[in-house]
Every structure is written in C-alpha cells, then in structure tokens.
Amino acid sequence: MKKKHSKLGTYSNDGLSIGFNGFSDDTLDEMRKIVLEDYENIEIDLQRQLLRLDDYLKKTFGALFRTEDFVKWFFDKKKITQWGSNLPKINDAELITYSRIYINELNELTKDISIQRIKKTSIIWIKDEADLMKLSNYLYTNSFIETEKDFHTIISDPTFKQRVNWLKTKTLLIYLFERIKELEYIPKEFSENSFIENNFLISGKIIENVKQSKDGKKKNKNSKPKNHILIDAFFDTN
Incomplete structure (x- = not known):
C-alpha cells in the first residue's frame, strides 16, 4: 500500500477507497484533497484556541499534547460525516478531553519507565x-x-x-x-x-x-x- 506523507502525519492513498467502490479516481482524489485541507484547518483552529488556553492546560495537566496527535484524534472523532465545509470548530471541552487522554497515556509510559528503573536497581x-x-x-x-x-x-x-x-x-x-x-x-x-x-x-x-x-x-x-x-x-x- 503506497503512502503519502505530509507534515501532519501519514495517511493511506487507498484508505478512502474502502467503502467507496464505484467512485471515480477523480472523485477519490477530491476526497483526499478535502482530508488534507481538513487536517490543515484543524491545525490552524487548534493554534488559535491554544492562544487562549495554552497556559491553563499546562498548569492543569502539567504537560501539553503534540499538535499532530490532537489533529488526528479530532479528525477521527468527527468521522466522515463532518468534513470539508461541515468541519466543526474545536471547543474547550474537546481540548480538555484530549488533554486527559494524553496525560493518561503519558502516565502509563512513565509507569513503564519507572518499573524498568526499579528492575535495574x-x-x-x-x-x-x-x-x-x-x-x-x-x-x-x-x-x-x-x-x-x-x-x-x-x-x-x-x-x-x-x-x-x-x-x-x-x-x-x-x-x-x-x-x-x-x-x-x-x-x-x-x-x-x-x-x-x-x-x-x-x-x-x-x-x-x-x-x-x-x-x-x-x-x-x-x-x-x-x-x-x-x-x-x-x-x-x-
């Protein structure tokens, strides 16, 4: 499976073809273009929202998630029914929800590292x-x-x-x-x-x-x- 790379991550050239048999290549190309535009628009909106909440999120959760991780999570959460012109704006609840997800993942990683350290010593x-x-x-x-x-x-x-x-x-x-x-x-x-x-x-x-x-x-x-x-x-x- 060939993959196309962008600064926002990696996605499959063929991924959008699943469930869309019968669409022309031109139509699928347009869909892929919309996906890329969605990723870019989500990133722009995220940076705008973080101007307001960056300090709050860092103080509350102790760390801030990576932009590319949030963009992918937000896009996947909205699914195919909310893309292109229907793509919603990021709200505060979503920033807080993903911050919790990120911190939980970070704590799990830290726990693994601590266990390895204890084993070593x-x-x-x-x-x-x-x-x-x-x-x-x-x-x-x-x-x-x-x-x-x-x-x-x-x-x-x-x-x-x-x-x-x-x-x-x-x-x-x-x-x-x-x-x-x-x-x-x-x-x-x-x-x-x-x-x-x-x-x-x-x-x-x-x-x-x-x-x-x-x-x-x-x-x-x-x-x-x-x-x-x-x-x-x-x-x-x-």
Whole structure:
C-alpha cells in the first residue's frame, strides 16, 4: 500500500477507497484533497484556541499534547460525516478531553519507565523510588551528606563510581544501613559492609573495617550510636 506523507502525519492513498467502490479516481482524489485541507484547518483552529488556553492546560495537566496527535484524534472523532465545509470548530471541552487522554497515556509510559528503573536497581534498592528520594533529601537537609543527588545515585545506579562523602560518624552510617535493611528498603541478603567501604567516604577519608565495627557493636546488644535518633526520626515519620 503506497503512502503519502505530509507534515501532519501519514495517511493511506487507498484508505478512502474502502467503502467507496464505484467512485471515480477523480472523485477519490477530491476526497483526499478535502482530508488534507481538513487536517490543515484543524491545525490552524487548534493554534488559535491554544492562544487562549495554552497556559491553563499546562498548569492543569502539567504537560501539553503534540499538535499532530490532537489533529488526528479530532479528525477521527468527527468521522466522515463532518468534513470539508461541515468541519466543526474545536471547543474547550474537546481540548480538555484530549488533554486527559494524553496525560493518561503519558502516565502509563512513565509507569513503564519507572518499573524498568526499579528492575535495574533492585539489587540495591527495592522500595519505591519516592522513598529513596525522601531519604536522600532528609540526609542532605540534616547535613549527613554533601549532595542529595550523589547519595540517590550511588544507591540507585550500580554503574555510578563516585564515592559519597558522609559527614557524620562511621557508626551512624552503619546504623543507617542496618535500619534500611531491617525495614527491607534493601534486600536482607545484601552485603552492606563492602558497599559502604567501596562507595562512601567519612569526611573525605576512606572507610575501613566496617565488619569489625559491627562486631564490636554486637558485644553490647543494647548499644546504639550517638545521635541515632536523627536516623530513627526519618523512619518513624515515613
């Protein structure tokens, strides 16, 4: 099937022939011409309407649909009974209706991307992405880390190689990972000892002997590091 292309999209040269057997080629050519003119008129009308509602649609829905997508949807919605001189003007309800359709499609696409991201990083972080963002922000706001972005990335992206500079004590960093493992933000079987040593610094210095630090802590079962309540505060409220 041959296809003709225009800036408004792709349509079939033979598409209008379906259901119109018996019409001459000249008549079908005229129909195709009307379709092209309809597409162009819809686009012109859309741009005119968006001069009024562009800001409103963006603020209400958070994003604006593509012109060519709306034009095709509007044309298909009106069907063959409303074309040429009978083609109606675009009204506000149609702009809002299609905006909802577009945002729903966009949300579905975003959901798929989020699922793929979680699958990729599930070796480290198995909770929702939003939880990691909250934790990263909390640690930065309370001066545990220098940059919110680096902490988020070191947890979520296994390929990230830059070390995160932890500004509190080693015992507090170990305690943080004990809590997120306990609450299953990371898998129970995940080895945080080597992860901490390979991905963090303490005030710019290499971290060593995490396991020994944890073993020393176990000798006193009720012992918690100084200022542990700052770590607990996040998990108690989230």
